[in-house]
Amino acid sequence: MSLHGAINVVVTDVVTVNPLIKRFHFARADGEYLPAFSGGAHIIVEMQDGDMRRRTPYSLMSSPLDTQDYQISIRRDDEGRGGSLFMHREVRRGMKMRIGMPANLFALDQRANKHLMFAGGIGITPFLAQTAQLMARGGEFELHYGVRNRELGAYVDELEQRLASRLHVYRDDKGEQIDFDRLLSSQAPGTHVYVCGPAPMIEHVVARAAALGWPAEHVHFEHFAKAPAGEPFTVELRASGLTVEVSAEQTMLEAIEAAGVDAPYLCRGGACGQCETRVLACDGELQHADHWLDDDEHASNEKVMPCVSRFRGNTLVLDR
């Protein structure tokens, strides 16, 4: 049930950014500075939603140079498991919450001569922190940001002020599109590319970079899988001697934690590999949603990432 390096925080502000996005500010309850982090890091936010305890990763968007508070932006997702709706509806200034220590799976590569950044929609958040870091400490970069329209383009005004000519905004409603091929084909050696946004955008950039000869070591992407809602199911934890019910809006990992089992995790977004668990028996279909296991491993039914993946069928037994 542990939240790694749990920090008790107070919500110091909740700001409506646009009709879909709210920003949340957290400061330490004891008034001290929050831990240092680097641009691209995320935190786990713990939400006590009635009987259900959710833990969901969000990128830190505030400047790594100012840890008086942490800021995250959350886009409301009416179809999801309810975490974003809880944050939008229930969380108010002055509320006490718990967050985990920051961890970074999307760090800037410090060897780069230049950072070429692609953001789509709410995928802008890690770049807000990274660009603040680069503006303060030096480093060449350009940020290409695709938005639906001016109203839904979160932080465009602030970024225009801060980044000036380093920012390039593309509006869907004006038919503007990022010319990925042109940008990827015209970069000096030593450039690193970063992408965060909707899955199709990430997949497109990764595929085009590979096709245009970019080595994988120079291509970075933030790819938190969203843990989907689904049918309730039952999972047997052999090592713990427990049988756990996973509700429709709970992740398998959350259900395991709710049963009092201290299971490993880091990103809770199917990307980092920490929660990988051996499947001892599976009579049914594992619904894999992670980016960690490869296709063969997914097909083997021998491993599962309980932070995002689900199950449908008769029996699932895990080595946990």
Add this chain to the structure above:
Amino acid sequence: MSATIEPSIRSRPVYGTLAATDAPAHLMVADADGGAALLELTAAMAPAALMRAEILYVPLASTADHSEALRALDCPGFHSSPSIDALIPRLARSIERMKMGTQIYLAGSETLIGRAMQVAMQAGIDHQAIQTEHRGSLARRMQCVHCKGITENVTTQPADCAHCGLLLLVRDHYSRRYAAFQGVNINAEDPSDVPEKEELFP
């Protein structure tokens, strides 16, 4: 063909076999016998791909000079340098002018591969993104860990530091940053104990 490189500690470089990629441009660098590896590589490439290739080559006049065959490929860029030292600034300029996506291939002696990789790394290219193939001599470029001097073309074990004169054990421990194997004094306790030199890196 390449002399055998035995598996060793993790920092000892290992090399592969050059294989053409679909990259939009190609930068090929070789010395001596490495020229033959480039000829095998380019034989497997479409003429259109060769039109986007640049070759930098250091022939070894006495034993291994593939200059004529490489020049006959008619790539838009072919340049021959008289030594690795002379090649380095030329290579740095070629890398500076290339775009991300260009595939770099290095073939030949460990010294050529290591020093060319050093230039590429200084330009910000990840070393794992560079293809390498060892051909020819196993002679080592060695850094004395005591005086930091670099001794070229070390073929014996142990070997003399050309700078401070200490007798050095030539380790498999390799520095990509210095492009050199590390040499550590072999008889520090008793300098009168002088082990016999063996030709270990022909």
